[in-house]
Amino acid sequence: MADVNILGIACNWSPYCCYNAAGQAGLALPANFRLLRVMCIGRINQALILRAFEHGADGVIVLECEDADCRYGPGPEVGHTNVARVRQLLRYLGIGQERLVERTFQADQRDAFVAVIHDFAARIADLGPNPANPRQERVA
Amino acid sequence: MELNAPEIKRIIKDCSLYLCQECGKCSASCPRFLSGREYSPRLLAQKLISQPGDRAYIETAIWECLSCGRCEERCPSNVQFTRFIREMRAILAADQGLMGHQAHDGALHSWMRIMTAPELRQDRLDWLTPDLKTDATSEVAFFSGCAPYFDVFFAGLRVDTLRTARDSIRLLNFLEITPQVLANERCCGHDLLWSGDVENFAALARLNHQEFRDRGVKEIVTACPECFQALGAHLSRVAPGSDLKVTFLLDLVEREVKKGGVSFRPFPRRVTYQDPCRLGRMSGRYQGPRDLMALIPGLDLQEMANHRQGSICCGNSAFLGCDAYSKRVQVERLQQARETGAELIVTACPKCLIHTTCALRDPVRGEPWNLEPVGLVSLLAEHIQWSPGETPLRD
Ligand code: SF4
Ligand code: SF4
Numbered sequence: 001m002a003d004v005n006i007l008g009i010a011c012n013w014s015p016y017c018c019y020n021a022a023g024q025a026g027l028a029l030p031a032n033f034r035l036l037r038v039m040c041i042g043r044i045n046q047a048l049i050l051r052a053f054e055h056g057a058d059g060v061i062v063l064e065c066e067d068a069d070c071r072y073g074p075g076p077e078v079g080h081t082n083v084a085r086v087r088q089l090l091r092y093l094g095i096g097q098e099r100l101v102e103r104t105f106q107a108d109q110r111d112a113f114v115a116v117i118h119d120f121a122a123r124i125a126d127l128g129p130n131p132a133n134p135r136q137e138r139v140a
Numbered sequence: 141m142e143l144n145a146p147e148i149k150r151i152i153k154d155c156s157l158y159l160c161q162e163c164g165k166c167s168a169s170c171p172r173f174l175s176g177r178e179y180s181p182r183l184l185a186q187k188l189i190s191q192p193g194d195r196a197y198i199e200t201a202i203w204e205c206l207s208c209g210r211c212e213e214r215c216p217s218n219v220q221f222t223r224f225i226r227e228m229r230a231i232l233a234a235d236q237g238l239m240g241h242q243a244h245d246g247a248l249h250s251w252m253r254i255m256t257a258p259e260l261r262q263d264r265l266d267w268l269t270p271d272l273k274t275d276a277t278s279e280v281a282f283f284s285g286c287a288p289y290f291d292v293f294f295a296g297l298r299v300d301t302l303r304t305a306r307d308s309i310r311l312l313n314f315l316e317i318t319p320q321v322l323a324n325e326r327c328c329g330h331d332l333l334w335s336g337d338v339e340n341f342a343a344l345a346r347l348n349h350q351e352f353r354d355r356g357v358k359e360i361v362t363a364c365p366e367c368f369q370a371l372g373a374h375l376s377r378v379a380p381g382s383d384l385k386v387t388f389l390l391d392l393v394e395r396e397v398k399k400g401g402v403s404f405r406p407f408p409r410r411v412t413y414q415d416p417c418r419l420g421r422m423s424g425r426y427q428g429p430r431d432l433m434a435l436i437p438g439l440d441l442q443e444m445a446n447h448r449q450g451s452i453c454c455g456n457s458a459f460l461g462c463d464a465y466s467k468r469v470q471v472e473r474l475q476q477a478r479e480t481g482a483e484l485i486v487t488a489c490p491k492c493l494i495h496t497t498c499a500l501r502d503p504v505r506g507e508p509w510n511l512e513p514v515g516l517v518s519l520l521a522e523h524i525q526w527s528p529g530e531t532p533l534r535d
Contacts, residue, residue, distance in 0.1 A: 046293060047245030054250045081296075088292045093254055094261040132257040 004058035004124050006033045008117065009048070011041045013071055015063035015105045018113035027114045030121040041065070042075035049086045053095060053132070059124035061117070062102040069106065076104060095132045099124065141235045143192035148231065152189060155224035159217040160185045166211030166221065171453050172204055175468040179204040181211050181221055202228045203240035203461055207334055208453035209421035222422075226334055233336030240335060243462035244293075249335060251289060255326040256343040262324050264288045267302045272309045275318040279358040282309055282319040285367045286327050287490060299497040299513075301490050307521035308363040308389050314524055315396045319361060324351055328362075328370035330418075334458035342378040345370075349379035359385040361392060363517050365418035365489045388419075390488060393520060394428050397435065404523040408438030412482035413516075414473070414496065415451035416489030429488050429516055436523055442480035444473075452476075454492040455499065470499035477511055488516045 010016050016037055022029065038044060041064045052060050062083055064076040079102055087097035103116050141147065152158060166181040167173045173180055184201040187194050207222045215221070232238040242249050254260075267288055268274065274282075282305075290301040312319055326348050329341035348371070352360065362368050365388070372386035396402070413433065419425050426448045433441050446452050455470035456462045474496070477485045487493055496513040 045245055045247070047247035047250060050247050050250040050254070054254050085292050085295060089251060089289060092262055092264040092288055092292070093251065094263055095254075132254055132260045 004032060004121075004127075004129055005056055006030065006059045006061070006117075006121050006124055007052045007057045008033060008035045008061050008063050009041075009044060009052075010035055010037050010063040011065050011075065012037055012039045014065040014069055014107040014109075015113065017107040018105050018110045019063075021108075021110040022114050025110065027110070029114065029117050033117055033121060040070070040072050040075040041079035042070070042072055044079060044082055046082050046086050046089070049082065049100065050089065053090070053099075053130060056130070058127070058130045059099045059120060060101075061120050062100070063113075064102055064104045066104045066106060093132055095130055096127070099127065099130065141231065143188060143195060143198055148188070148192075148228070151224060151227045151231070155220040155227070156218055157185050157189060157224060160189075160219055161217055162186060163216060165214040165216065166219070169210050169214050169450075171208065171210065171469045172206060172465060175465040175472070177204065177465040181205065185219065185221075185224075199232060199236075199238065202232060203238070206417075206453045206455075206457045208417040208457065210417075210450070210452070213421060213449045226336075229334070229336030230338045231336075234338075238336070240460040241463075242335070243456060243459040247293065248286075248289075248331060248459050249337070252286075252327045252329065252332050252344070253337070253340050256340050256347070258347065260324065260326070265321060265323050267291070267305065268309075268321060269306060272306060273313045273318045274309070274321050276320050277356070278318055278320045279356060280312075280317060280319045281325075281352070281355070281357040281360055282312060282321050283325060283328070283360045283362040283364075283367055283371070284308075284321060285325075285362065285364050285490070287364075290490065290494065294494055294498075297494070297497050297501055299494050301493065304363055304490055304493070304515040304517050307515070307518040308361075310521045311389065311393055311517065311524065312361065314521070315393070317361075320355065320357070322351060322355060322357070326351070328364075328367040329374075330366040330370040331458040331460075333370060333374060335460055341370075341374075345375045345378045349375060349382050349384070352384055357384075359387060361387045361389050363389040363488075363490075363515075365416045365423060366491060369418045369422055388423070388425070389517060390428055390432060391425070394432055397432070401527055403525055403527040404436040404520070405525055406437040407519070407523055408440075409484060410440040410442055410480070410482045411484040411486050411514075412442050412444050412477045412480040413447070414444075414454060414477075414485055414487040414489075414492050415448060416487060416492050417451070417453055417457070419488055420451055421449065429486075432516065432520060433486065436519070442482055444476040444480055446476065454487075454489075454495040456495050457491070467499065467502075470495065474499060474509055474511065478509060482511065485511050485513050486516050486519060487513065490515070 329344035
């Protein structure tokens with residue numbers, strides 16, 4: 001597998017339930033996958049996603065609850081807006097918008113969750129390292 | 141580094157801080173201080189010289205300044221306060237990793253640093269509409285700066301930063317200049333420079349220098365006073381051998397219009413003008429924009445109480461430290477604009493446009509302001525015409 005870094009930004013509720021259940025069941029996730037848990041996707045902003053790329057992420061997947069399931073209100077919609085804008089910024093930057101995606105989950109979709117992460121990791125491995133390679137900020 | 145280290149003593153000397161008479165004129169004219177913030181340029185100068193052990197005060201205060209330069213206008217000792225702030229920030233950033241409080245959680249600084257990647261191949265020109273004439277072999281390039289990025293990032297504010305970019309090219313085309321627009325120009329680095337990140341500023345400057353060279357660019361035209369300052373005054377310090385000519389678009393328009401044959405369609409509206417700090421106090425251009433507005437028939441320019449050298453900042457600079465006090469500066473400024481009876485607040489800087497729009501669109505404000513911000517470039521591009529009987533030279 002190409003030497004790439006994948007970051008998941010996950011809501012604490014449904015997506016993290018899936019992640020936790022996968023761990024309990026001993027289902028493997030890609031070794032190059034890191035998870036950042038936030039209480040709600042409503043907490044993220046464009047800066048958080050950009051910073052991941054600035055610090056060497058090659059792909060970022062935003063893991064959300066379904067709109068109607070948000071415990072707080074507009075969380076997933078905040079996710080949609082931010083992902084849409086950062087995808088456009090990534091396109092301008094030449095990093096490519098396909099390196100940022102969002103996926104929604106219900107709490108009991110453990111297997112789908114695992115499949116989505118593997119699928120995304122494989123697609124980023126195919127794309128290879130982030131071409132902008134902001135190595136000034138990248139810790140070896 | 142201790143704050144009495146020789147390097148800091150050098151900055152104090154070079155920026156004439158030792159000449160400070162403690163008259164307090166700087167603090168009395170500082171918009172941060174006047175908005176109620178516990179920040180005083182006079183006290184900062186005094187502390188650094190006589191109590192360098194008070195690191196807590198000094199290291200906080202260095203990041204408070206808007207670098208608007210209003211204090212410098214009034215200082216009887218010619219203290220170079222903004223240069224002092226810029227150089228001190230570079231030291232605090234390199235030495236301790238301090239970066240101030242970056243607005244928008246640092247998103248803009250993030251993309252600016254991402255642009256230091258030498259392999260970057262941007263895809264940033266989708267805003268060029270078919271009516272805009274460009275030529276990849278031209279020796280003149282229009283530098284669009286961060287406009288495409290701002291347009292996406294600030295989509296929620298409904299501030300059309302690309303309108304200025306398109307209207308700039310329209311103006312150039314009208315004046316029979318067909319510029320190239322570089323697909324891979326980087327940010328000018330202004331905000332990194334003023335945030336103390338000189339290393340990444342220099343990286344951007346060198347990459348831009350290389351790009352201009354590779355694309356045969358001899359002259360850069362920009363509509364942004366910050367790009368004008370960063371590329372014009374600072375690029376050559378870090379990219380030796382650069383003989384780049386940097387032109388501010390409004391200077392060019394003024395020069396061409398004075399040749400005659402051009403007039404403007406009437407625009408019978410009352411407007412006021414926000415002097416951008418990088419254009420006014422830092423580049424000495426107060427009259428040019430006003431002369432251009434005076435050419436538009438019917439346009440009634442009413443000055444705000446504080447204008448020209450005494451103009452007040454739009455509230456933020458280099459996307460650092462935006463807070464409740466910035467908002468007070470902005471509300472005060474918009475109040476002045478409203479008192480002129482103007483319907484439009486004209487400015488010549490994309491950042492002034494963004495910050496003014498942000499303040500005007502504040503969802504929790506009470507009554508509507510009945511003011512709209514507009515870029516001077518757009519106002520000119522939308523009204524310029526050949527005078528009756530005059531035709532373009534080549535058509
Ligand atoms: S205005 Fe100049 S001389 Fe007066 S206190 Fe400020 S820095 Fe010192
Ligand atoms: S540059 Fe502006 S914000 Fe900074 S101390 Fe001077 S007046 Fe105040």
